[in-house]
Amino acid sequence: MSEPTREQTERHEITQDGDDILVKQAAESMAAAIGFEESAAAEIGIVAVELASNVLKHADSGEVALSHLTDGDREGVRIESFDVGPGIANVDAAFEDGASTAGSLGGGLGAVNRLMHRLTVTAPGEPDFGTKVVADRWKRKPASATRPCPLSFGAASRPAANETVNGDSFVIKRWDEQALVGVIDGLGHGADAHEASMAATEYVETHYDSRMEAIFDGTERACRGTRGVVMALARFDWDAETVTFATVGNINYKLTDDTDLTVVPRRGVVGSNGPDPKVTHSEWRPGDRLVLFSDGVDSHWELPPARSMADESATVTARRLLDQHSKPHDDATVLVVSEQVADHSD
Known part of the structure; x- marks a missing residue:
């Protein structure tokens, strides 16, 4: 740089x-x-x-x-x-x-x-x-979107059983022809995990258009004095048809089989001298799908074929996956990125 x-x-x-x-x-x-x-x-x-x-x-x-x-x-x-x-x-x-x-x-x-x-x-x-x-x-540039967003974004999240606050969080920010999405998991659960995830979420949401490395650096500082978080972020550019991905810690993911995106996991905790994320860039094609989920969701399931979800919005998919696969005694979050659902109202 x-x-x-x-x-x-x-x-x-x-x-x-x-x-x-x-x-x-x-x-x-x-x-x-x-x-x-x-x-x-x-x-x-x-x-x-x-x-x-x-x-x-x-x-x-x-x-x-x-x-x-x-x-x-x-x-x-x-x-x-x-x-x-x-x-x-x-x-x-x-x-x-x-x-x-x-x-x-x-x-x-x-x-x-x-x-x-x-x-x-x-x-x-x-x-x-x-x-x-x-x-x-x-100084941020004025919004200048010229192409409608072809993607659907949705998320569902809930706290662990017997907890009143959620130690998980998610981010969905759209601007121009880009969007940043992410799942953030504060270590453990309860009030301390919630404090950590909120500190991270606030930083990411106010620095969404910064470089991935800079977002992780700033979140590292924002989470000092907290338990820390694990975090995965993906930035989509539908004009360039690309996705940029970065992660630290055990946020899980599933992709359609033919998606070119390669995810390089990094062990560590953001806020506790976590490592720099490995940032990867890839083509993002129509029909590609991404599911991000915290470790409160079981990982032993297969992403259904795209045709079986053609009329299902990303939000509906996220809620369904959370209901089907979440673990009761941990905070759980699912975030889905898919194609926009076609409007068949006519």
Whole structure:
């Protein structure tokens, strides 16, 4: 991935109370000038004040740099903070919700992670050299779909018996000629598993159009301080007729026999120093089908022939498979991607 171009950079010294508010105002102004919507510009301001506040809290002084980025036809903002001093002693803990600096508007580095598309943190490595944080946010393009979606997406999920909350979750996001779907399973079940899956789901749903590797990186940070999750994601592009797949952990899948997609599983837990996913790309043809399911669903069954499901929507298929194959004492989720069901109303 190539490094974006800096079209403009402003540098602000952070030495005393009030400097963080000035940086916030400058970040919001730069974002507005680039064309971010008002709500997005306000979120960029939250990140700026959070990083500036970290400088004041963890070091004697430092600097925040604001840059206007371009990368091909994309435009964005980069916020960098550098502090002179000991830096953040425990970077992992700073990502946990509730680790906000005093008087700031965010929630520690966890808020920065959720609000920005890319985040890197360099922990202290030398005496008097503190923490460096680099956070990028890209402006989303207006919706421009020109081809109707030929795919049907559906999911069904339920908690384990005697549980009031579900430790599983799923994602279905559509935009332009693309869609991102996924199944997320918090480790175990109950409230702790639910907390982990919700942290992951929130991150994925707000970063759906990022690169697969970046989504997994950000979800890893978002789930620190939780039990962690296992997760599988698939992105469909029906204009290019392709699918991109990535997974970490034991989310299961079934595909039609002649589908070209090759899934490379990776052992691990997202949120507990999980491995990078193996991302694979494949052609996606009319008639191909994908079923993703958590380990609360038995895997010893065969995907029925497409002709037997020609009049069944993906949602109906997901509910039926959940009813037929789920295990009662674990959270269970099924997600189905298939062709759109033909309308025979005429």
